[in-house]
Amino acid sequence: MFGWTGKLLHVDLTRGTCERREIPTEILHAYLGGRGLGVRLMRDYFRLGPFEPDLPLIFAVGPLCGTSSPTAARLSCVSRSPLTGTIYDCSAGGRFAWRLKAAGLDALFITGKSPAPVFLSIDPAGDHLHPAQSLWGKGVKETVAALGQYGSVTTIGPAGENGVLFANIMMGEGNSIGRGGLGAVMGAKGLKAITAQGDGVTGVADKERFDAARGDVMRLFRASPVIFGELGIAEYGTPALVDLMAQRRMAPTENFRSTFFADSGNYSGPAIRKECGARKEGCYGCPIQCKKASAAGEPLPEYETVNHFGALNGISDLHAIVKANSLCNELGLDTISAAATLSAFGEARGRFPDAAEVATLLADIAYRHDQGELLSLGSRRMAEVLGKPELSMSVKSLELPAYDPRGAYGMALAYVTSNRGGCHLRAYPISHEILRKPVPTDRFSFSGKARIIKIAEDVNAAVDSLVACKFAFFGATLEEYGELLSAVTGVEYGPESLKGIGERIYLTERFYNCGNGFDRSHDTLPRRFFEEAGSAGEGIDVHPIDRARFDEELQKYYRIRGLDEDGRFGDRNLLDELP
Amino acid sequence: MRDQISKYTGKLLADRSACADGIAFAAQDDALITAGAPELAALAGATLSRLNSLALVAARPTLPFADFLVARAGQGEECIVPQDTETRTFLHDIPFLRRKDLSGDAAPVLARLLGNRKGVIVEGVGIVAVGAITVEQAFINYSSVFHSTFVKYLQDVLVEGFRLPGEEEAFDSFRREWLRPLSASGLDFVEALSLEKEAILAEIERVGRYTVERGLVDSFFGNISAVAGERIYISQTAASLDELKGCIDPVPADNSSTTGITASSELLAHRKIYEQTGARVILHGHPKFSVVMSMLCDKKKDCAIKDCWKDCPHVRDLGGTPVVAGEIGAGGLAKRVPPVIGASGSAIVYGHGVFTLGRAGFGETFRAMVDVENFCREEYFRQLDITKA
Numbered sequence: 001m002f003g004w005t006g007k008l009l010h011v012d013l014t015r016g017t018c019e020r021r022e023i024p025t026e027i028l029h030a031y032l033g034g035r036g037l038g039v040r041l042m043r044d045y046f047r048l049g050p051f052e053p054d055l056p057l058i059f060a061v062g063p064l065c066g067t068s069s070p071t072a073a074r075l076s077c078v079s080r081s082p083l084t085g086t087i088y089d090c091s092a093g094g095r096f097a098w099r100l101k102a103a104g105l106d107a108l109f110i111t112g113k114s115p116a117p118v119f120l121s122i123d124p125a126g127d128h129l130h131p132a133q134s135l136w137g138k139g140v141k142e143t144v145a146a147l148g149q150y151g152s153v154t155t156i157g158p159a160g161e162n163g164v165l166f167a168n169i170m171m172g173e174g175n176s177i178g179r180g181g182l183g184a185v186m187g188a189k190g191l192k193a194i195t196a197q198g199d200g201v202t203g204v205a206d207k208e209r210f211d212a213a214r215g216d217v218m219r220l221f222r223a224s225p226v227i228f229g230e231l232g233i234a235e236y237g238t239p240a241l242v243d244l245m246a247q248r249r250m251a252p253t254e255n256f257r258s259t260f261f262a263d264s265g266n267y268s269g270p271a272i273r274k275e276c277g278a279r280k281e282g283c284y285g286c287p288i289q290c291k292k293a294s295a296a297g298e299p300l301p302e303y304e305t306v307n308h309f310g311a312l313n314g315i316s317d318l319h320a321i322v323k324a325n326s327l328c329n330e331l332g333l334d335t336i337s338a339a340a341t342l343s344a345f346g347e348a349r350g351r352f353p354d355a356a357e358v359a360t361l362l363a364d365i366a367y368r369h370d371q372g373e374l375l376s377l378g379s380r381r382m383a384e385v386l387g388k389p390e391l392s393m394s395v396k397s398l399e400l401p402a403y404d405p406r407g408a409y410g411m412a413l414a415y416v417t418s419n420r421g422g423c424h425l426r427a428y429p430i431s432h433e434i435l436r437k438p439v440p441t442d443r444f445s446f447s448g449k450a451r452i453i454k455i456a457e458d459v460n461a462a463v464d465s466l467v468a469c470k471f472a473f474f475g476a477t478l479e480e481y482g483e484l485l486s487a488v489t490g491v492e493y494g495p496e497s498l499k500g501i502g503e504r505i506y507l508t509e510r511f512y513n514c515g516n517g518f519d520r521s522h523d524t525l526p527r528r529f530f531e532e533a534g535s536a537g538e539g540i541d542v543h544p545i546d547r548a549r550f551d552e553e554l555q556k557y558y559r560i561r562g563l564d565e566d567g568r569f570g571d572r573n574l575l576d577e578l579p
Numbered sequence: 580m581r582d583q584i585s586k587y588t589g590k591l592l593a594d595r596s597a598c599a600d601g602i603a604f605a606a607q608d609d610a611l612i613t614a615g616a617p618e619l620a621a622l623a624g625a626t627l628s629r630l631n632s633l634a635l636v637a638a639r640p641t642l643p644f645a646d647f648l649v650a651r652a653g654q655g656e657e658c659i660v661p662q663d664t665e666t667r668t669f670l671h672d673i674p675f676l677r678r679k680d681l682s683g684d685a686a687p688v689l690a691r692l693l694g695n696r697k698g699v700i701v702e703g704v705g706i707v708a709v710g711a712i713t714v715e716q717a718f719i720n721y722s723s724v725f726h727s728t729f730v731k732y733l734q735d736v737l738v739e740g741f742r743l744p745g746e747e748e749a750f751d752s753f754r755r756e757w758l759r760p761l762s763a764s765g766l767d768f769v770e771a772l773s774l775e776k777e778a779i780l781a782e783i784e785r786v787g788r789y790t791v792e793r794g795l796v797d798s799f800f801g802n803i804s805a806v807a808g809e810r811i812y813i814s815q816t817a818a819s820l821d822e823l824k825g826c827i828d829p830v831p832a833d834n835s836s837t838t839g840i841t842a843s844s845e846l847l848a849h850r851k852i853y854e855q856t857g858a859r860v861i862l863h864g865h866p867k868f869s870v871v872m873s874m875l876c877d878k879k880k881d882c883a884i885k886d887c888w889k890d891c892p893h894v895r896d897l898g899g900t901p902v903v904a905g906e907i908g909a910g911g912l913a914k915r916v917p918p919v920i921g922a923s924g925s926a927i928v929y930g931h932g933v934f935t936l937g938r939a940g941f942g943e944t945f946r947a948m949v950d951v952e953n954f955c956r957e958e959y960f961r962q963l964d965i966t967k968a
Contacts, residue, residue, distance in 0.1 A: 219668055223908035225816050225844045231830070231837040240837040247838045269837045432712065436817045436841055439716045448580060451608045451633050452712045458631060477711075479671070479695065496694025499631040556609040 002205040003063030003489035004028045005104050008041075009127055011120060013189050014053060014112030018120070018127040023106055029491060030579040033062035035089045036465030036505045037107055038078025039512075042087060043575060046512040050082035050181075051163075051188045053113035059154075059194075060107040061097045062467035066202030067210070069484050070217050070476075071469035073098040073284040081180035083165040083337070083378050084397045084421040087512045088180040091425075091464050093283025094171030096196055099152040103198030114190035121150045122196040132192040136161060139330045143193055144172040151197025157332025159366040160187035164376040166337035166399075167366075170329060174291070174299035175283065178334045179398060180420060181378075205490030213483035217476045218287065224475030226435050227288055233471060236269025237278070237292040238303035243268050245307070248434060248443075249540045250407025252400070253311040254352060255343040256393045256526075259404045259534030259542050261311030267301075267318045275318050276300055288471060294322075301325035301335065307402035308339030313352045320355030327359060331366035337378055338362060340399035344379040344391045345371075393526050395422030396518070405525060406534045406542050408433040408443040413553055414453045416523040419509035427456035428470055437474050446549050450556035458502035465505060504578060507561070511574040520567040523554060580606040580634070583714035584614045590718060591638060594794065595757070596725045601639030601705060606714055608633075619705070625686035626707065630693060634710035634717040637701075640725055642757060643749050644732035645700045649675045650743055651735065659700075661731035663870055664888065664907060664931035665723050665797060673724055675700040698724035722798030726867065733871045737963055754960065761793060761956070763949050768942030772859055774807045780827055783812060786862065786941040787820035795864035795948055796820060801932065802843035805860045805941075806853045809833065813842045813849055848913040848934070856921040858936035862944040865932035866952035868959050873902050873927045875962075888929045894919055898954035902927045925951050 006028065010019045023037075031040045038058040048055040057079045064072035075097035081088035100108065103122045110120075117132040135143050143155045152172055159167035160183030167183030168176040177183070204210050221227045228234050245251040246264045253261040265271060272278050272292065278300055282289035292300040301309070301321060305328075309321040328335045342361060346352030353361055364372025374382050379392040379399050393400050398421025405412035410429030418426040429452070433443035441452065459478060463470060468481060478495035485493045525545070534542030555565065564570045584604040591597040603615030605623035613620040619637040627635040648659050658672040666673070674692045676685070676699065689707055692699045697720040698708035706724045710717030741747040766789050769782050783803055791799050799820050804813035809832045818826040830839035830846065839846065849861050876887065876895065884890045889911055891904035901919040905912030905928055912928050920926040925935040925947045933951050937944035 216671060219906060219910065222906060222910040223668055223844050225842060225846065225908065226840060228909040229840060229842070229844065230847050230850070231834065231840045231842070236837055240840050243836045243838045244840055265836075270835050434841075436815060438711065439713050439719065439817050440815075441713060448608055448633060448713065455631055455633065455712060479697070482695070494695035496631060496690075503631065559609040 001025065002203040003485075004033070005101065005106050005200070007105050008107040008109055009105050009122060011108065011110045011129070012112045013110065013114040013118065013129070013191060016114070016129055018129065020127070026579055028063070028106065030501065031505065032462070032465035032501060033065075033106055034060050034074070034076035034091065034465040034467035035078060035461060036501060038076055038089055039087065039505050039508050041107065041109060042078060042512065046080065046087060047515060048080065050080045050085070050185055053189070054111055055080055055185065057110045057182065057185050057189065058107060059100065061101045061105070062465060063489050064466050064468065064484060065097055066101040066200070067204055067488055068214065068285060069468070069488065070214065070221065071283070071286050071288065071472040072466060073286065074467040074469060075100065076464055076467055077169060077177040077182055079182050079185050081182065081420065082184050083181040085516060086396055086420050086518065087509045088182060088420050089464065090177045090179060090182065091467055091469070092171055092175050092177045093286065093469065094173040094175035095152040095284045096154045096171050097467070098284045099196040099198060101202060102200045103196050104200050108194070110189065110191065112189065117190050117192050119147065119193040119195065120191065122194065123151070124198045124200065135192045140170045140332055141330060147193055147195050150195035153193055153195050155193035156183045156186050157330060157366065159332040160184055161192070162366065162368050162376070163187060164333065164365060164368065165378045166334040166341070168332050168334050170332050174329060176329070176334070179337065179423065181334075183332050202488070204488050206487045210484065210487035213480055213487050217472070217480045217484065220475040220480065221287065221472070224437070226437060226474040227471065233290040234280070234288050236273065237290050237300070239267065239269040239272050239301070239306055241303040242306060244434065245402065247538060248407055249535050249537050249542050250404040251307055251311050252393070252402055252404045253535070254314055255312060255347040255391065256400070256404060256528055257347070257532070259407060260537055263316030264307075264311055266316045267306040267310050267321055271318060272300055276322065283469070286469070288469075290471060298322075298326055299329060304402045305335040305339070308336055308343070309358065312339055312343040312402075313346060313358065315355055315358070317355050320358065324358050324362060327362045331362060333362060333366055336401050337399040338365065340393060341375050341379040341382060344383055344393060345375060347391050348383060348386045348388045390527050393528070395525060396522050398422040403430055404534055404542070405529050406545055409446050409545065410441065410443070410449040410453055412525060412529065412545055412550065413446070413449050413557065414456070416525060416554065417453060417457065417557055419506065419513055425470055426460060427453045428460060429453065429456065431474060435474065438477065446553045450553050450560055454557060454560045455499070457506050458499045461502035461505040462498040465501065507574055508578065510561070510563070511569060514568045520554075520565070523567055580608060580612065580714060581614065587636070587714055587718040588615065591721070594722070594791075595641050596722060597638035598641055603637050604634065604714065604717070606634040622686060622689070622704070623707070625684070626689045626693065627709075629686060629690035630709060632709050632711045634714040635693070635707065636710075636717040636721045637705060637707045638721060639705035642729065642753055645706060645724070645728040646702050647743060647746055648728055648732055648735070649677060649700055649702045659728070659731060661727040662734070662874055662888070662930055663727055663730045664928075665865070666727040667888065667930070668907065670697055670723055670727060672696070673698060673700060673727060676702060678702040700724070700728070719798045726797030726865070729867055730870050733867075733959065734874060737875070737959065737966065740966060761949055761953055763942070763946045766945065768940055768945065770940045770942050772805060772940040776807070776812075776829070779805050779807055779812050782941060783814065783827055784823045786945060787814065787823045789945060790862065790864050791819070791821035793949070795866045795952065797865050801862070801864040802845050802849070803862050804849045806858070811846070811849060811853065813839070813846055815841045816843050818843075844908040845912070847909065848916055851913055851917040852920055852934070852936060855917045856936060857938070859939055860937040860941050860944050861934060862941065862948055863932060863934045864948055866948065866955070868955040869897075869927050869933045869952050870930060872897055872955040872959055874930050891929065897927060898951070898958065899923055900925045900927055900951050900954070902929060904929045907931065927951065
């Protein structure tokens with residue numbers, strides 16, 4: 001078999017066992033890997049609560065991982081989110097995915113709960129659980145340093161150990177499995193860290209075809225101003241978006257009360273380069289290298305992070321924002337949810353936290369100390385406890401990232417149709433509504449957006465299963481990645497068949513969510529976006545979203561998806577229809 | 580979406596790439612709609628309904644070149660592979676369906692082909708192109724296939740001559756009737772562009788429209804810019820040159836802001852040209868004969884370089900205009916064009932298009948592009964006539 005290893009490591013933490021098992025080939029062909037494989041493997045477990053021991057925590061790489069396919073040294077982590085209650089996946093780069101594949105695995109399936117903290121070492125010579133009591137309570141850097149001898153490391157920090165609902169799993173290189181609190185799921189299992197090493201090579205079925213397809217991908221990367229343009233993400237990282245979002249008047253500010261922050265230039269891409277001496281970093285083998293690190297090697301914040309610790313909390317000090325980012329990384333906290341929860345907290349009490357208080361509150365959250373106990377629940381639960389539920393700027397309890405939905409109506413729709421809650425990456429309409437890729441669409445119009453969002457969700461579910469980086473698709477398309485996949489695996493895939501796989505994955509996720517009580521009532525935005533205008537400027541007016549038009553487009557979306565008016569499946573048992 | 584269908588039907592007519600009675604669109608949101616020539620519309624609808632895409636155009640080209648390419652293709656071949664930049668970068672190849680293979684319902688097989696590529700040639704029917712997320716995208720892909728087949732056919736005829744019954748007559752008709760004299764006459768330009776932002780934007784919008792109207796681009800691509808002090812005003816990526824209002828990015832020369840991340844992929848080339856030539860304005864188009872002639876090289880047989888479009892280090896000459904290799908964006912064009920464009924005011928990029936510059940305003944730039952294209956057109960037919968003789 002080319003592309004896949006066909007192997008899964010089944011780890012039962014309750015029994016303390018590690019066993020390599022076969023994955024049926026037809027499942028790999030039908031779900032590819034990453035998100036798709038993980039979602040499929042959740043079929044018998046999706047009703048379990050996020051902290052029930054039998055709930056699996058799945059790490060899955062894709063068939064392109066281990067080859068020189070651009071941006072494909074990634075994995076998806078899949079489980080059920082304690083923050084949102086939905087099925088949850090997150091794509092992450094770094095080196096760990098590549099090492100996992102080199103260790104001979106397509107997936108890691110972790111279930112049970114260890115009676116004492118452990119870490120898992122993965123190695124073709126033997127997979128073992130080791131005591132980790134001495135690491136429990138340690139920060140991410142210290143843990144990574146302590147386990148470096150075992151290979152590439154992924155670990156939780158104190159936030160995951162303490163059950164913070166938006167705790168991350170951190171990669172040793174600073175990448176994160178973020179947003180939905182899978183760090184808390186890992187912590188609840190008593191699993192501190194996982195290491196992986198191996199020297200296996202992913203076989204390629206047709207090397208000549210692969211080289212040609214890779215050349216096509218790279219040509220499109222070079223043709224993309226967003227990727228390799230002199231103002232693009234290869235140069236400035238995602239903070240390249242700071243100036244653009246300010247100009248477009250859609251940078252969430254002070255808990256989304258406005259959409260323009262006059263001091264955002266302090267943390268723009270050029271400002272970070274100048275102030276922090278930003279240099280290029282990136283995931284293993286990625287030609288884009290969009291991650292940026294300081295001269296001292298400290299990972300620098302992404303766009304969402306600088307906006308949310310900046311504008312969203314009214315903070316203009318770049319160094320304070322960088323510090324908040326580093327603290328989150330060290331404690332194992334999601335930066336978007338942490339900053340957005342602090343912002344909602346700030347609005348609720350009538351004062352946004354200043355830079356010094358942010359640092360204190362982040363530590364309190366990670367250790368669930370003092371006010372951190374409440375904040376560790378995320379903005380939705382926190383705002384409800386404070387009697388101001390309308391101040392949580394979230395969808396399905398997932399805090400919204402740094403694209404105000406009043407400034408991009410496809411984004412507004414995509415936030416609510418996302419199966420993991422208010423996420424920008426499921427359909428990623430910013431690509432066409434703002435960045436004009438593959439073609440521009442009118443950001444202030446709902447026309448056609450239901451179909452566009454549906455298609456993009458399918459595409460991105462496939463991308464997350466390859467597993468490739470979304471940023472690659474600012475240049476390339478499934479045409480080129482389908483060719484890469486065919487060349488690697490020897491199995492023919494094209495854009496349409498990949499979208500079909502993506503649709504299968506998306507509907508499965510939706511079916512799981514509906515099975516856990518989700519319906520149309522959860523597919524909505526916070527009231528603010530329908531009632532309050534954003535900040536006008538540069539000839540741009542940012543109106544409240546027309547709720548009737550929004551609801552109309554959502555119903556169109558349901559029809560396109562084959563769902564009923566309530567966004568559910570009716571009597572249909574989708575799982576009976578799927579491999 | 581009906582307004583979009585109407586708009587892009589109009590564009591296909593305006594650029595004379597499709598026959599008036601042979602254009603159909605299909606689009607789907609929560610319902611499928613079709614419009615245009617009934618038979619083609621039925622095919623478009625039946626095909627799109629099988630695809631996870633938003634729009635599709637099926638149209639009969641005004642020129643028979645796509646059909647000729649299919650007929651000239653060897654038995655067993657299933658696609659054509661034009662060598663121009665548009666094809667290489669975005670289309671890769673263009674699959675075709677032969678007339679003899681069209682029995683019964685063509686929609687399933689068309690959908691299968693369009694499931695892998697953006698456009699398909701159906702012999703005797705026309706070009707069918709899909710738009711993944713917009714009607715405009717379907718139009719762009721149709722236009723790209725039309726452009727690519729135009730370029731490849733002219734190349735092939737020059738090298739191989741006519742091979743099919745009726746081919747030479749059809750080509751003569753193209754030469755005498757379809758082609759129109761190309762000039763800049765009747766167009767107004769501000770000969771000395773001011774430094775004032777609004778005046779610059781207005782002139783860029785106007786010249787962009789001229790560029791499309793005079794057929795100097797495929798679909799509506801290309802790019803255009805002007806420099807004023809420390810700022811470059813440049814058309815955005817994927818912007819219609821004939822609809823540039825609101826689609827021009829002001830980019831600071833010192834990169835102190837990244838607002839221009841949406842600027843044309845050729846921003847770097849424009850910036851370097853300004854730095855090295857002192858020009859005020861730049862226009863970049865894809866005029867067809869220039870693209871054809873740029874790929875004609877008498878050293879090909881003996882040359883060790885095979886990927887000429889990116890690896891050729893030589894500066895060739897077409898009527899005083901230098902021709903260089905280089906892929907788009909960060910792919911090398913930005914290194915090779917700036918050093919050679921200053922002397923002549925124009926440069927051709929292998930298989931891609933033409934850059935021209937102006938020292939004061941767009942009149943000089945536009946006329947230079949017209950001159951380059953006219954030279955290449957005349958040179959093409961001169962060489963063809965020699966070959967025929």
